[in-house]
Structures are given as C-alpha cells and as structure tokens.
Amino acid sequence: MKVKNAMxxxxxxxxxxxxxxxxxxxxxxxxxxxKDGYPNIGRLFDAVAxxxxxHAKNHFNVLKDEAGDNTVAAGAVFGxxxxxxxxxxxxxxxxxxxxxxxxxxLETAKFQDEKDxxxxxxxxxxxxxxxxxxxxxxxxxxxxxxxxxxxxxYVCPICGYTEIGxxxxxxxxxxxxxxxxxxx
Amino acid sequence: MKVKNAMxxxxxxxxxxxxxxxxxxxxxxxxxxxKDGYPNIGRLFDAVAxxxxxHAKNHFNVLKDEAGDNTVAAGAVFGxxxxxxxxxxxxxxxxxxxxxxxxxxLETAKFQDEKDxxxxxxxxxxxxxxxxxxxxxxxxxxxxxxxxxxxxxYVCPICGYTEIGxxxxxxxxxxxxxxxxxxx
Ligand SMILES: [Fe+2]
Ligand SMILES: [Fe+2]
Ligand SMILES: [Fe+2]
Ligand SMILES: [Fe+2]
Ligand SMILES: [Fe+2]
Ligand SMILES: [Fe+2]
Numbered sequence: 001m002k003v004k005n006a007m008x009x010x011x012x013x014x015x016x017x018x019x020x021x022x023x024x025x026x027x028x029x030x031x032x033x034x035k036d037g038y039p040n041i042g043r044l045f046d047a048v049a050x051x052x053x054x055h056a057k058n059h060f061n062v063l064k065d066e067a068g069d070n071t072v073a074a075g076a077v078f079g080x081x082x083x084x085x086x087x088x089x090x091x092x093x094x095x096x097x098x099x100x101x102x103x104x105x106l107e108t109a110k111f112q113d114e115k116d117x118x119x120x121x122x123x124x125x126x127x128x129x130x131x132x133x134x135x136x137x138x139x140x141x142x143x144x145x146x147x148x149x150x151x152x153x154y155v156c157p158i159c160g161y162t163e164i165g166x167x168x169x170x171x172x173x174x175x176x177x178x179x180x181x182x183x184x
Numbered sequence: 185m186k187v188k189n190a191m192x193x194x195x196x197x198x199x200x201x202x203x204x205x206x207x208x209x210x211x212x213x214x215x216x217x218x219k220d221g222y223p224n225i226g227r228l229f230d231a232v233a234x235x236x237x238x239h240a241k242n243h244f245n246v247l248k249d250e251a252g253d254n255t256v257a258a259g260a261v262f263g264x265x266x267x268x269x270x271x272x273x274x275x276x277x278x279x280x281x282x283x284x285x286x287x288x289x290l291e292t293a294k295f296q297d298e299k300d301x302x303x304x305x306x307x308x309x310x311x312x313x314x315x316x317x318x319x320x321x322x323x324x325x326x327x328x329x330x331x332x333x334x335x336x337x338y339v340c341p342i343c344g345y346t347e348i349g350x351x352x353x354x355x356x357x358x359x360x361x362x363x364x365x366x367x368x
Contacts, residue, residue: 063263
C-alpha cells in the first residue's frame with residue numbers, strides 16, 4: 001500500500017488527527033455522561049469513540065509505509081461543561097466532517113486516483129452521518145433531562161458503521177458479517 | 185478554571201492533539217504486537233496508551249471553558265510496519281515530547297503564570313520520561329525476537345505515571361494512592 005500523492009497523504013494525516021481527537025473527547029464526554037446519571041448516553045459516546053478508533057486506524061494503515069514525524073493540522077472541538085453542550089460539540093464535529101471535511105477529502109482521493117484513501121474516507125463519512133443523527137436524538141432526550149433507551153449499540157470494527165439495536169445481517173457499508181460487530 | 189492566555193491555550197490544544205494521536209497509534213501498534221507474538225509488548229502499548237489518555241484528558245479539562253472548533257497543529261509519528269520500527273516510532277515521539285515539546289510548553293505556562301496548564305504539562309513530561317525508557321527496553325528485546333516479561337504494568341489515572349511491577353505506595357508524581365492505579 002503506497003500513497004502516491006502528497007495532498008492525499010496530508011489529508012489522511014489530518015483525518016487521522018481529527019478521528020483521534022474525536023475518539024478521545026467522546027471517551028471524556030462519555031465518562032461525564034455516566035457520572036451525571038446518563039449511563040446510556042455514556043454508552044453511546046463509548047460506542048462512537050470505538051467507531052472513530054476504526055476510522056483513525058484505517059487512515060493510519062493507508063499511511064503505513066509513510067513512516068516519519070509530521071506536524072498534523074486537524075479540526076477538533078473543545079469544551080467540557082454539561083451534557084447538552086457536550087452533545088452540541090459532538091454534533092458540530094460530526095456535521096463538519098459530513099458537510100465539509102470528508103466530501104473534500106473524497107473528491108481529492110478520486111481526483112488523485114487514490115483508491116485506498118478513498119475507501120477509508122468513504123467508510124468514515126458513512127458512519128459520521130449516523131453519528132450526527134444519534135447525537136442529535138440523544139441531545140433531545142438530554143434537554144428533557146432524560147437518558148436514551150438501554151438498547152444495545154453495535155459498531156462494525158472494519159468501517160465504524162454504528163447502529164442501535166440488531167437491524168442488519170451484515171454491515172451495509174463494508175459488508176462485514178455482524179458477528180464481528182462490537183456491542184456496547 | 186480559565187486559561188488567560190492565547191499561547192498557553194494553543195499549546196494545550198496542541199498537546200491534546202499530540203496525546204490523542206499517541207494514544208491511538210499505541211492502540212494500533214499494541215494490537216499488531218499481540219498478533220505478531222509479543223503479547224507483553226502489546227500490553228505495554230496498551231498501558232502507555234492509557235497514560236496518554238490521562239494526559240489528553242488533563243489538557244482537555246484545563247480548556248473546559250474554552251468551547252469551540254479549532255484547527256489544531258500537533259506532532260505525530262506515522263508508520264506501521266514491524267515491531268522494531270513501531271517501537272522506534274514510539275521512542276521518537278516520546279523523545280520529542282521530553283526534549284522539545286513539553287519543556288517549551290512548561291516554560292510558557294510558567295512565563296504566563298498558567299498554573300493549571302503547568303500542572304498538566306508537568307504530569308505529562310514526567311510520564312513521557314518513563315515511557316521512552318520502557319519502549320527502548322522493549323525494543324532491545326524485540327530486536328532479539330524476544331517479548332518483554334509478564335510482570336503487571338500499572339498506570340496512575342490522574343497523571344499517567346507508569347511502572348512495571350508494584351514499586352510505590354503512592355504515585356511519586358501526583359501523590360494519588362496506588363489503589364486507583366489501573367493494571368495491564
Ligand atoms: Fe470518524
Ligand atoms: Fe463520528
Ligand atoms: Fe462495516
Ligand atoms: Fe503523554
Ligand atoms: Fe508517553
Ligand atoms: Fe499520578
């Protein structure tokens with residue numbers, strides 16, 4: 001696996017940085033949600049953190065032969081106050097990825113004929129669309145001081161596809177069998 | 185908790201980015217180490233990933249009232265090939281933090297009288313010194329195609345202090361009692 005173009009390599013590094021920081025802030029916000037009496041929103045943060053791990057890993061692995069130290073420029077959301085605001089931060093981050101970041105990265109990967117990068121960006125974008133919706137639903141509950149339901153949340157470890165409940169036989173994004181899904 | 189100065193806030197964000205990416209690459213390299221027949225080096229990667237989580241969380245929490253979206257510039261190491269090279273990447277990352285990054289961030293926090301940031305940077309720097317040594321020792325083993333020993337590895341969840349075996353009654357860096365240490 002080789003990345004041929006510097007711009008695609010840069011975008012993979014930025015995406016790795018963005019996913020790594022998203023993974024981390026969801027772990028942090030998830031811990032707070034549990035402490036604040038929202039165990040199921042906490043679980044949602046943990047599940048989505050795991051999906052962002054899958055995205056970061058995919059980007060990192062497309063770059064596996066590009067060894068070296070880099071300064072990475074990547075988008076991140078900050079703030080750690082209350083659950084409604086934390087969920088707003090999560091929604092903002094996901095929407096930025098859906099509306100701006102991944103569409104441009106995908107267009108570049110197509111333009112530069114970088115198939116492995118294209119696949120990694122595609123997997124991420126599809127999952128982020130789901131995440132934005134899940135966080136928005138959770139925020140509606142949290143605004144009413146209610147937790148979300150206790151249904152299990154499943155994540156595909158290959159592409160980060162995320163679902164509440166047991167709805168599909170195989171991953172609709174990457175085709176993986178659901179018996180490898182991780183449950184939260 | 186308020187950060188008064190833009191430069192300190194920027195360095196906290198960069199440190200958060202660097203720690204989040206380090207956390208992520210150690211999870212990735214740790215998984216590979218286990219697959220390649222080095223379960224104990226895999227455990228070391230997992231333990232140090234947890235320490236980097238503590239650092240990232242500390243930096244994020246000093247910034248907790250600085251809500252918003254930012255483009256973060258942060259150092260990261262890339263490459264995912266074999267265990268000796270992955271450990272070299274880990275050593276390089278830790279040494280950069282020890283020799284360059286955290287000394288400058290600490291000096292700035294002192295100069296700008298930012299006590300919370302100073303503490304977060306201090307905790308990280310002390311742990312990174314230990315990490316660099318642990319990864320260097322592990323690399324010597326790996327170069328001889330040997331795993332490291334199976335002694336438990338402990339991490340302080342407050343400051344990321346890391347030790348192999350049960351050596352201290354309380355954390356020598358932050359003073360936490362060892363019964364809150366996480367074991368790997
Ligand atoms: Fe993602
Ligand atoms: Fe996401
Ligand atoms: Fe999938
Ligand atoms: Fe660290
Ligand atoms: Fe470290
Ligand atoms: Fe400590």
